Amino acid sequence: MSQPVQGDYDEIIQVCLLAGKIMLQNGGETYRVEDTMTRIAASYGIPNSHSFVTPTGILFAADGSAPQAMLTRISERSTDLRKVTIVNDISRKIAFGELTAAEACRLLQEVDADRSAYPGWLKIGAAALASGCFLIMFKGVWSDVIPAVVTGGFGYMGLIYFHRWVTIKFFSEFLASLVIGLLAFLLVTYGGGQDLDKIITASVMPLVPGLLITNAVRDLMAGHLVSGLSKGAEAFLTAFAIGAGIAFVLSFY
Structure with a gap:
């Protein structure tokens, strides 16, 4: 994928952080979270990205014409491997070029807002x-x-x-x-x-x-x-x- 324009960096980083947040909050391993975020960024034309993931927070930075870093806080953690699976599926579609950053962000927001669980x-x-x-x-x-x-x-x-x-x-x-x-x-x-x-x-x-x-x-x-x-x-x-x-x-x- 070609290099993203300057205005796309915020949206791409937002997609990466949201995907990592959902995975980490719902039982994903740290190395899997970092790998998913890096692959998403690379699929959107940012091959050099850096992430630092702990159980309580995610720090992500993307190299580009205007490098910037964003931090998201993880305050609650539970186990919902269904959401982890959905995020993995979205990341695969991103890798295959089937989703734009806006579409991926919308899907991830729907997953994050989903409060349905087993009764x-x-x-x-x-x-x-x-x-x-x-x-x-x-x-x-x-x-x-x-x-x-x-x-x-x-x-x-x-x-x-x-x-x-x-x-x-x-x-x-x-x-x-x-x-x-x-x-x-x-x-x-x-x-x-x-x-x-x-x-x-x-x-x-x-x-x-x-x-x-x-x-x-x-x-x-x-x-x-x-x-x-x-x-x-x-x-x-x-x-x-x-x-x-x-x-x-x-x-x-």
């Missing part, structure tokens, strides 16, 4: 079912499947509810694990379950930050030490919150 009841049901499956995987007895399903479902329900009232992720995860530990303890105490350890272990699995741990390792292996260590620290805090909530309950057992 809460479906997430809770999936977490409950997964808890029961994890219990069997951990060699638990079949009679403990229902208690694991109940505690796992209520625990994830608590996570959703507490997160609405407590903005700090650590405390919502701590309270959710507290609900799991307390409910599992009551079920076992009153004959609703047999193996407390396996019920608790299976029920907290939906809370475990598996994607975060995976991305931290992949970023470290790709040489992104700042992002890898940051994501690793976030995963450690989540694991600590889960363990602290369970330990608090077990201290009275």
